[in-house]
Amino acid sequence: MKRLLLFTAIALAALAAHAQWGWGWDNYPPDNENVTLTQTNLPIVFITVDGEIIDRYERITARMKIIDNGDGQLNYADTVAHPGQRVDYEGYIALRYRGNTSFTSSDKKPYSFRTMTAPIEDGGQKVKVKIMGMPKDNNWALLAPYSDKSMMRDVLAFELSRPWMDFVPKAKFCEMFLDGTYYGVYVMTEVVSKGKHRLNLEDPGIEGDALTGGYLVEVDRTDEVTYTSKYHPVNSNGRQLSNQYINFQYKEPDYADMTEEQINYINGRIDQMEAALYSSNYKDPETGYRQYLDPLSFVDFQLAQELGHNVDGYRLSAKMFKRNDSVDPHFKMALWDMNIAYGNSDYYNGWYTNTWVYQNNTLLNAQGDSQLVPFWWYKLNNDEYYVNMLKHRWAQYRRSNFATERIMATVDSLAATLTVQGAEQRNSRAWPRWGQYVWPNQYVAQDFDDEVAHLKQWLDQRLAWMDSQLDFDPNALIPGDVNGDGVVDVDDVDAVISIILGKSQPVDYAGEPDVDGSGNIDVDDMNGIIGIILNKS
Numbered sequence: 177m178k179r180l181l182l183f184t185a186i187a188l189a190a191l192a193a194h195a196q197w198g199w200g201w202d203n204y205p206p207d208n209e210n211v212t213l214t215q216t217n218l219p220i221v222f223i224t225v226d227g228e229i230i231d232r233y234e235r236i237t238a239r240m241k242i243i244d245n246g247d248g249q250l251n252y253a254d255t256v257a258h259p260g261q262r263v264d265y266e267g268y269i270a271l272r273y274r275g276n277t278s279f280t281s282s283d284k285k286p287y288s289f290r291t292m293t294a295p296i297e298d299g300g301q302k303v304k305v306k307i308m309g310m311p312k313d314n315n316w317a318l319l320a321p322y323s324d325k326s327m328m329r330d331v332l333a334f335e336l337s338r339p340w341m342d343f344v345p346k347a348k349f350c351e352m353f354l355d356g357t358y359y360g361v362y363v364m365t366e367v368v369s370k371g372k373h374r375l376n377l378e379d380p381g382i383e384g385d386a387l388t389g390g391y392l393v394e395v396d397r398t399d400e401v402t403y404t405s406k407y408h409p410v411n412s413n414g415r416q417l418s419n420q421y422i423n424f425q426y427k428e429p430d431y432a433d434m435t436e437e438q439i440n441y442i443n444g445r446i447d448q449m450e451a452a453l454y455s456s457n458y459k460d461p462e463t464g465y466r467q468y469l470d471p472l473s474f475v476d477f478q479l480a481q482e483l484g485h486n487v488d489g490y491r492l493s494a495k496m497f498k499r500n501d502s503v504d505p506h507f508k509m510a511l512w513d514m515n516i517a518y519g520n521s522d523y524y525n526g527w528y529t530n531t532w533v534y535q536n537n538t539l540l541n542a543q544g545d546s547q548l549v550p551f552w553w554y555k556l557n558n559d560e561y562y563v564n565m566l567k568h569r570w571a572q573y574r575r576s577n578f579a580t581e582r583i584m585a586t587v588d589s590l591a592a593t594l595t596v597q598g599a600e601q602r603n604s605r606a607w608p609r610w611g612q613y614v615w616p617n618q619y620v621a622q623d624f625d626d627e628v629a630h631l632k633q634w635l636d637q638r639l640a641w642m643d644s645q646l647d648f649d650p651n652a653l654i655p656g657d658v659n660g661d662g663v664v665d666v667d668d669v670d671a672v673i674s675i676i677l678g679k680s681q682p683v684d685y686a687g688e689p690d691v692d693g694s695g696n697i698d699v700d701d702m703n704g705i706i707g708i709i710l711n712k713s
Contacts, residue, residue, distance in 0.1 A: 203230050203354060204285050206606035211358040213253045217597040219244035219264065219308050219350040220251050221318070221362065223271070223287075227355065230287075232279065235270035237295040242266070242350075244308055250597070253353070265307055268292040268300055274317060276397065276492075278515065281615050282322040284360060284607055288367075290314050304371075308348045308364055311373030318352065319363040322607070323614050324515045325627045327361055327600070328590040333484060333514035334365075335586055339577055340476045340569075343368070343375050344511050351599055360603040361594065368392070368495045368510045370428045375497050375510065377428055382437040389500035391442050392428035393507075396492055397547055402426040403443050407450050409548035412535040414558075420541060422550045428497075445498065449507060453552050459559045465552075470506035471562055475569050477509035478553070481533055483578070484517030485638060487526040489533050490549040491540075516616055519634035527618035529637040532557075532645075570646040571654070572663050580639055584632055591628045600624050656708040658689045664708050672702045 203225070213220070222241040230236060243251045244264035252258035273279055274288035291307075291314045294300030302314040321327035331347050338344040347365035351358070370377035370390060377390025405422040424446065426434060449468035458464045481489030493513040498506070519527045524539055534553040541548065556562045576582075594600040604610060610623050621627035643650070656664035658671040675689055675697050689697050 201229070204283065205354075205357055206284070206359055207608060208606050209357050211360075211602050211606045213351060213353075213358055213602060215250045215252050215597065216351055216599055217248075217250060217593065218361070218599050219348065219364070220253055221350050221352040221364065223269075223352065223354050225271070225355060230271060230273055232273040235272045235290070235296065237292070237297060237300070238269050238271040238289070240265060240267065240269045240289070240291075242307065265291070265305055267303075267305075268295055270296055270300075270302075276399075278320070278322075278513075282320060284320040284322040286320040286362075287318040289316055289318070291316070308350070310346045310348070310364075310366055313366065313369070313371040313373060315367055315369050315371065317365050317367050318350075319347075319365055319515070321361065321363060321515065322609075323617060324520055325609065325614070325617070325621055325624070326591075326631050327363075327594060327603070328587070329484070329516075329518050329520060329631075330363060330365070330514050331590060332586065333480060333511065333517065335590075336483070336577060336583065337476065337480045337511050340573070341480075341511060342473065342508055345374075349593060349599070351602070358602065358606055360606045361599050368497075368512050375428075377497060378500060380429065380438050380441075382435050385500050385502045387437060387441050388445075388505070389498055389503065390428065391426070391438075392495065392497045393442065393446070394425045394427050394496070395422060395490070395494040395550060396425050398423050400425045400431075402431045402439075403446065405450060405550070406447060407454055407551055409537050410551045410554050411538040411541065412554075413538075414554055416551075417537065417541050417548065420546060420548050422548065427495075442498075445507075450552070453555045458555055459561065461561070465555070467505070468507060469552075470504070470508045471556075471565055472569070473506070473508035474552075474556060475562070475566050477511065478534065478556075478566065479570060479573060480511050480514075481517075482642065483638060484514050485519065485526060485528060485531075485533055486514055486517035487521050487524040487533060487536060488513060488516060490553055491547045494550075518631055519618060519638075521616045522618035523616050526616070527634070529634060530641045567646045567648070568663050570642065571648050572661050574639075574643070574648050574650065575660055578639075580636065583635060583639070587628065587632055587635070591624070595624065656705045658705070664705060666709070668705050669702055672697065672705060676702070 220243040224239040225236065228236055242264040243255065243261050245251050245262045252261060255261060269289040270292050271287060271289045273285050275286045278286050290302050291305045292300040293303045304312040304314045306312050307316060319330055334344050334347055345366040345368065347363050350362055350364050352362045353359060366374060369375065370392060375392065377392065380389055380391065381387050401423045403424040408416045408418050409420050409422055410416055426442065429438065449465065452458055452465045452468055495510040495512055496507050497510060516526060521527060524536060525531060534549055534557060537548045610621065613620050619630050621630060654664065656668055658668040672689055690701060
């Protein structure tokens with residue numbers, strides 16, 4: 177009996193270890209393994225591992241085949257009955273699970289893979305390929321929307337931010353099979369990496385300008401710390417939380433491959449940026465933080481995080497990159513990981529529509545969370561120059577693809593993509609979760625339409641609150657903003673010139689081209705806009 181109890185205890189411990197470290201005895205199949213797919217508007221991804229267990233950390237060799245007949249075309253799972261279909265990719269991949277809470281808190285697991293010339297064990301090498309119309313690379317992710325029952329939050333965030341940021345991952349919905357079993361709707365996406373069609377970072381050298389770039393640094397958890405900030409995070413009143421620290425992970429180059437010179441350089445550059453932000457004269461345009469970070473890039477990142485009220489924003493998966501000094505000496509931000517944003521989180525007040533996430537440290541610290549928002553964001557939002565840029569950029573957003581009707585149209589379009597050929601319905605049969613709480617849902621929707629309606633209602637409230645905080649009046653005309661994009665710049669000068677030359681009529685413009693109110697549109701109006709620009713600079 178004692179031996180039996182000991183064996184049982186060992187078996188239970190092994191099962192717990194496998195769950196913790198990412199080994200599923202049967203690769204975590206869906207609840208319903210008998211869902212069938214005949215035809216779909218989404219690309220179909222077939223992954224074959226022949227029963228081998230997928231690991232969370234070590235990659236295994238798998239085979240992948242993607243059927244993608246193109247936008248507007250149907251794709252068929254039965255490739256024998258439909259032999260003429262377009263095979264988008266067919267070959268080997270190096271596969272593993274990915275994610276932190278998206279792995280541990282989700283029954284439906286996400287994947288990371290690299291496209292390969294041959295099996296890993298046969299010396300296969302990484303090979304760059306196009307996938308689903310996205311540019312060539314070898315580093316890809318299959319996100320597994322699970323707690324996000326709309327399945328669109330990451331894609332929505334990417335689509336909204338794409339016109340504004342240096343790089344935003346491209347992503348496409350697809351349906352996936354693993355060893356013949358239907359696993360549901362996934363998101364095939366680029367990752368934030370150094371590739372030519374992504375961040376396009378050079379491999380850093382060990383001296384001179386080559387040493388200064390390129391680097392991809394991430395504020396994240398303590399599991400892979402490569403550098404710890406010399407400055408503590410602060411609470412919502414700017415007081416230091418002296419028992420808390422901000423940790424960085426070095427992603428490009430991989431920390432294990434970095435030379436001593438490169439490590440010392442990027443450590444020092446982070447120190448310089450933070451020292452400038454921490455100093456009493458941090459607002460100075462010459463000696464302050466602006467020499468080390470790109471304010472507009474940080475503004476764009478902040479607006480993305482704040483529109484989504486992303487409680488993981490700024491402090492987890494916060495990706496910051498730097499090119500060679502000769503190209504651009506400033507740190508910039510890149511967007512990632514928005515699946516619990518847009519009112520989807522019941523922890524840390526994530527579902528609120530009327531607070532700033534960058535001010536969340538008081539709450540985070542009180543609840544014992546050690547991953548806090550870097551002090552930079554408090555300092556930036558107490559700089560009039562930065563705040564004015566934030567307001568002007570928000571106005572520019574709201575007069576273009578952040579206009580309420582355009583955001584709602586984007587949500588409706590993504591919802592239609594997921595439902596028109598039954599992809600959402602199949603996913604819900606595989607993973608029946610409607611009417612059930614899934615961490616960290618704040619709202620438990622009864623069906624897909626209910627979830628989408630809740631998302632749109634939340635967005636409407638969030639947009640209204642941010643408008644009130646950032647002084648945006650959709651009905652106000654900005655003096656000099658002839659083209660109505662929310663800012664006064666050289667484009668408005670060009671607009672007036674076009675009117676003067678007879679290439680366009682005033683009625684084409686959202687703003688008022690008669691800047692000086694003379695009743696005529698002439699060179700004086702052009703000079704008036706130039707004066708507005710010079711007075712603001």
